[in-house]
Amino acid sequence: MTRPGVMHRREAAGWAAALGLALVAVAVVATTSGWLLYRDGDSVVVALMADSLRRGDPQDWALSPVVFLPETGVYAVLSFLGFGTNGTRTLNAVVNLLAVYGGIRLVAGRPRTGARPVRGSVLAFAVFVALIILEGPAGMPGLHLALLTATTTYYSATVVGTLMVVGMVRRLLDGAKAQWMVVGIAVVAAVSTLTNPLFVVWCVLPIAGVVGILLLGRRVVPRVVLVVLAAVVGGAGIGYLLRVPFAANIVAAGGNYLRPDQADAALSHLAGAVGGTLGRWDGVLWLAAVVALVVACAVVGARAWRRRNVPVAAVCAVAVAAPIAALILVIVAGTDADRYLQPWVFLPILVLAVAPPAVAVPRAVAVATAGALAVAGVVAVPVAVAASGRGDADLACATRWVEESGRTGAGQFWTVRAPKLALADPSQLVQVDNTLRPYDWLVNRAERRGPVTFLVEGAADVPFELPAGVWPFDATRVACGRYTILDFGSRTLQLGNPRN
Template identity: 45%
Template structure:
């Protein structure tokens, strides 16, 4: 028992080291824009600040409610005396640790001839290696593993899918059906409540695998229990979204446009070509293909139901999700994240002990542990430097806005970053180019202002079409930003739209 406890604790320590190395590498690349500055990436932090400030809550969310992500971020904000960027950095590490925990569940119980802790670490390292090959600043790039480090791009849903696979595996390995079915149903409920994409990533493909597996009489009862828990939990999750309907500005139904499947093929083909245009992109693709190949081989070789289920999931999830995304005519790389996280499940499908002398295994583990601990320790200041990198342009905007003691506005991609870092975020109202309130991933109480007296713009700002004729009294230069100060002139806000 003591050795098992020590081994599990050691696994978590090594996983933390891997997470630090990966987070520092991604945060030190151009991908830092996605972690710390991207308009979409900031919603959880803005929502968390609103909750902690006790603001009246009238939020306009997308189809995703970010409930687990916001809970974790808010908890970190309460527990740690850090600014927003530092919290983003800590969240990146926490997200990877959560993925390790889910992978450890998938790897199964420790028994003779198995090394689930070691292989869970290998799986996390493989996923981290994929993330470290992703270095662009684009949210639309086919760079999917690094999205797990953000607070916004479905990190909790990724963990939920892997947890569902792990619980199903434990059920097939002989765990008690009733309690595990309830746990699986709870995971499906919470995941679907927060993000209905769980149904497409987990319920449908895993349901297909389970139905195929139920043809075998020996596992039929357990397979059907898994199917019932997944479907029941997912259905309850959709029902639980009804009380949040006032917050959901877009149900997501409009994202499905099957008649655009040809355009979808072209879109994803262009992203694939762009990914292959860099050496690191080629490395990432080869690693992904190697993992998928391993999963297919294991599907044929393994002989127990739990291992086969995980091996099949490792290649079926990417296949069905990619086909489904194209069939629905989608145009968003983030929907394809199973292509990054599912293949690493091949490494924990059958986590057998390596065939080498025990002494040599211990020595190899000791060397690997020292390397990881040193690498993790050296990554802390690197990650800290990335999180604390000065942004003089954004600081110029926030300082000017706070000194003005007035309310201004800006378009979505422009205004999100300075809005987050203001002491009073309501001083910057989110609008479209016609000054209509843009109710998207924001608290609608901001629109109570009714008028604004300055506008913030940058290269992402569309040409203004103001409701009244007005010329700014002054244009304040803040590097990549400009502030159009209209002085005493009040610009009226138009009706809200999303």
Template identity: 40%
Template sequence: MKHGWVRELLGWLGAAAIAVIVTGQVASTARGDLLLRDSDSLVVPMFVRSILEGQGVDWAMSTVLFLPESAVFALLRLALPLGIDALLLVNAIVNVIALYGAVRLVAGRRRAGRAPVAWSLAAIAVFGVIAATETSASRDSAELASLLLTTTYYSATVIAMLASVGIARRVCDRSGRQRGMLIALGAVAAAATLSNPLYLVWTTVPLGAILGFAALRAHDRGRMLSLFWWLVGGTIAGLLGRIPLAAWIENSGLGYAKPQLWPESAASYGELVLERLSTPLGWIGGVVLAALVVLAIRRTMRASSRAERLVAASAWVLPLLVAIGAIALGTNAARYLEPVVFAPLLVLVADPKRPTRLSPAVARVSTAVVAVLLLVGAGLSVPRVAQAATSPDADLACIVDWVDESDQVGAGQFWTVRLPKLHLEDPTRLVQVDHQLNGYEWLVNRRDFDSTAVTFLIVDAETQSWELSLGAMQVNVVECGRYAIYDFAPEEVPLGFPHS
């Protein structure tokens, strides 16, 4: 184990290089819009800004509270003097590095004949290959790997899922009761569920099923039941912890479950898969995932230890049960299937043995070559990340400048208003409304609805047709590229009652 810390450091540096490469690739495609401009993707920077700038904490969230994601973004904003786009891309890099940390936890301890750092980097590289095949701007596609790069689409829940498997693996790897690790599992489950109850579906149920099945073996029963109860107990604690935060939660999540629609759900997900496989890049991603799942099933059957069996089983059981559960509940959002992409990566670290056919000299040369490739790749990707972070958006600048200078309060619909709102000097100057000009309480600060009337509307291609009666009111139209401003100042139009 001499110089083990050097290997660990090199592993983290390698993961950082992969993170830069992946972020540069994704940000340079149409998927960059999902990272930087999508209305859903902006909730965390909007929330963090309101907290740090003292704009109030009366927020209307969805089922997800984004607590870990917001904490990370807040730290980045406090530590780095960067603009919003640059912070979002740095956050994407941090998310990939955190993914490496979770996979490294699953890989287990270093010991003779094992190479957990190398295999963990291999898993992150495979993730990078899959993410690089995802190039569309659609949030509803089956391009799931790149969602990790956003601050919104459950990156913390993905990492908590993998970390939970990793903690369970560490407990199985060691002798004794491992109370500290059990407490850590409970803490991860509680924190993840507090922020996002989807952890219950992604981790507690499928991992609990694996642990329960393993407990049927007499010599594993005590350890597996301990893991099971700490996992379940932490999840229950997280659900109870959401009760004091109920004022923030506009949707408990129960409304998403529509079991009677399972046929439509199956058809919807099937269409997404077919759409994903309709391109060469999609086929590459699909073949990689299929190979990982087949390898996971094979390794589960041939596992030589309970720790290896636990991880290998998690690599295919988690995706299987999550997919079945998503269909059984009648859901149709692609992001609910993220474990289908991330869990199979774990098979690469189920038994991270050092290749025996490689001589020490060949191993050193291979390591040096990989290091050079990662260094060069990261170096070439930095300008791509920088370009994505600083690329001018004249249409956005036009509307932001107009609103900042107008000294007026206006309104816009969810898919239109959020990007300009985030970039204003005073975000309360744009109110989020529905097509009938009622306040729309969804992923927004309720303080905005202190305004009772507006003097202009902003629209774009995403705006639903308005149902308003403006009478003989004179409207001045200001064109801002893909946006338009309907200015009827000094006349005012009253806002309706806010709703979620």
């Protein structure tokens, strides 16, 4: 039996190691993929929502099926620390990754004789960080799944929620107090489904299928299966009911995401993404690591099944089933959204947490590793701070002009999002499509105002279709690097009917 003092020191050491690894990962992402972390059109929505709530603005958000409730709450709390928008998102990335470690640690199980849950958790998290680094800059060809967890938008809450539920199911199968585990599973499943229905594919269905197989294989009694299903499925059902009050804000119908007629296009995109990954040396290592982890899950899970080690068999089975379910979803949805495939990077690593290699680590090696992580974490902090504080002259130019104009302008989604976030009054920029119809997507419809007298263009924008009698040469062009402002002066541009 491990003494409490020793156990606490090991847990503290594990969290310290995770912090060092998280700082390194965030420094890499902030340096190589800063545009994704700070300026991407999707990535800024959580900051826009939190800032709007803090100002006390009227709220009428047009959202995707993801409503970003946990993400907005975490960002809002961190924003009170006064680090500014980019600093807060950098800190939020560190918090996200530490939450991933916490989920891994929950899956690893309780300390016991012969078990190494802390070592296994740190090893699994270290591999996850290695996958982030191997993915390279987000603009490079290939798959980029692990680094998405550092953003405030791309399903970090769903990743953590899935790990937490898998961990609590493992603990339940391992003999933990049923009452608390059931309540915890139900609450996390409800919140996760409320904020993102993708949780059902990533977590609910795989767990339901795995416990059903355990029952058929006589590895668990029916009562345990009923308890797990009641908690997971019941929690998800409650989460769906809690989405009803948000119906007016969710502007994308669920049917829009199911396009099996586009399956060929989805497979073609996926093949291209895999090919792009194999076209880079770090991508080859990344893909080899992911495949090796999935295979390890299958092998360790099969061995645990034969030995009737139900908790480990269940975790490994979910770690194989969920990525397959995510792949099927991508095909059925006919989508090119690689982010749906994130279970491939955050679940197979769990095999290292539940069945870490039985290798004795000399104390000197452990101390040296801990020291190296501490140094790396300390070095990573100023790197991340410098990346978050790096000036954006183009953005500053555009926002300064807009604020000094005192008027309202408009711009397309991928161009106007970062300036909206940078403005003290985001309503000075209306989000429109290229036909000048207000584009109600991840935006607060209550902030819309007018009249519009200028347009903000980006190099990649679809050319604007101006109202009859209005021509581009009627405008004064203001160059701000990647932004161009078309100022029509006192002339008003008529907006069309809103669309989503």
